[in-house]
Amino acid sequence: MPFTVTPTNLPEVLILEPRVFGDDRGYFYESFNARDFGEATGLSVEFVQDNHSKSAKGVLRGLHYQVRQTQGKLVRVVAGEVFDVAVDLRQDSPRFGQWTGVRLSADNHRQLWIPAGFAHGFLVTEGPAEFLYKTTDYWSAPDERCLLWNDPQIGIDWPLDGQPSLSPKDIAGALLSEADRLG
Numbered sequence: 001m002p003f004t005v006t007p008t009n010l011p012e013v014l015i016l017e018p019r020v021f022g023d024d025r026g027y028f029y030e031s032f033n034a035r036d037f038g039e040a041t042g043l044s045v046e047f048v049q050d051n052h053s054k055s056a057k058g059v060l061r062g063l064h065y066q067v068r069q070t071q072g073k074l075v076r077v078v079a080g081e082v083f084d085v086a087v088d089l090r091q092d093s094p095r096f097g098q099w100t101g102v103r104l105s106a107d108n109h110r111q112l113w114i115p116a117g118f119a120h121g122f123l124v125t126e127g128p129a130e131f132l133y134k135t136t137d138y139w140s141a142p143d144e145r146c147l148l149w150n151d152p153q154i155g156i157d158w159p160l161d162g163q164p165s166l167s168p169k170d171i172a173g174a175l176l177s178e179a180d181r182l183g
Contacts, residue, residue: 002018002019002029002030002033002036003016003017003018003019003036003040004016004017004040005040005041008086008100008102009098009100010086010088010095010098010099010100010118012088012115012118013086013100013112013113013114013115013118014041014112014113015102015110015111015112016037016040016041016074016110016111016112016113017108017109017110017111018030018031018109018111020109029109031076031111032074032134037074041113043113045072045074045136046136047074047134047135047136048135048136048137048138049134049135049137049138049139050132050133050134050135051132051133051134051135051139052130052131052132053130053131054079054128054129054130054131055124055127055128055129055131056124056127056128056165057080057124057125057126057127057128057129058123058124058127058162058164058165059123059124059127059164059165059166060121060122060123060124060149060158060164060165060166060170061121061122061167061170062085062119062120062121062122062146062147062149062170063085063087063119063120063121063146063147063148063149063173064119064120064121064144064145064146065089065118065119065120065144065145065146065147065182066137066139066140066143066144066145067143067145067180067181067182068140068143068182069137069138069140069143070116070117070137070182071116071135071136071137071139072113072114072115072116072135072136072137073112073113073114073120073133073134073135073136074111074112074113074114074133074134075104075111075112075114075120075122075131075132075133076104076109076110076111076112076131076132076133077104077105077106077129077130077131077132078106078130078131078132079106079128079129079130080105080106080124080125080126080127080128080129080130081103081104081105081106081107081124081125081126081127081129082103082104082105082122082123082124082125082129082131083101083102083103083122083123083125083158083159084101084102084103084104084112084120084121084122085099085100085101085120085121085122085123085156085158086099086100086112086114086118086119086120087099087118087119087120087147087154087156087176088117088118089117089118089119089179089181089182090117090118090182091181091182093117097153097154097176098154099154099155099156101156101157101158103125104122105126106130116136116137117182119147121147121149121170123158123159123160123164125159145174145179145180146169146170146172146173146174147173147174147175147176147179148173148174148175148176149164149166149170149173151173151175151176153175153176153177154176
């Protein structure tokens, strides 16, 4: 198998670690192959959009989700390091409101599969960080929502020194108890 798959404490959220072929000249790895992804995860997904963001150390983005056109995401880092977080927002899930966090970096080559129905965010721990992600549905501005990054009900243990750098949208995130539900 070209990569290993490890479930997180939220078993639908998966860590994918590719086989990296390296020598003194550098390295090569296959970052995505639909057939291998399906065989290794048991999932059949179609990605429709690729995104690339760059953020300085200390920037926190999220926790974002869409109430309709929910998106599955396959995320990875190609420069720097992030602490990547997914929060289960599926109404019928026994893990509703629980979170998982994984360090993704240019050095560890890990990827994280975040299924539809989860909020997503990340904190740049070594930067600048370049973050790439594929989505299973298109971004929809009217459907985008944001959970408050430090909601005590969720209780994410962010690896922070001080306060993160946040966008106005992320500062205004909703508490889980008041957030719009997936539709």
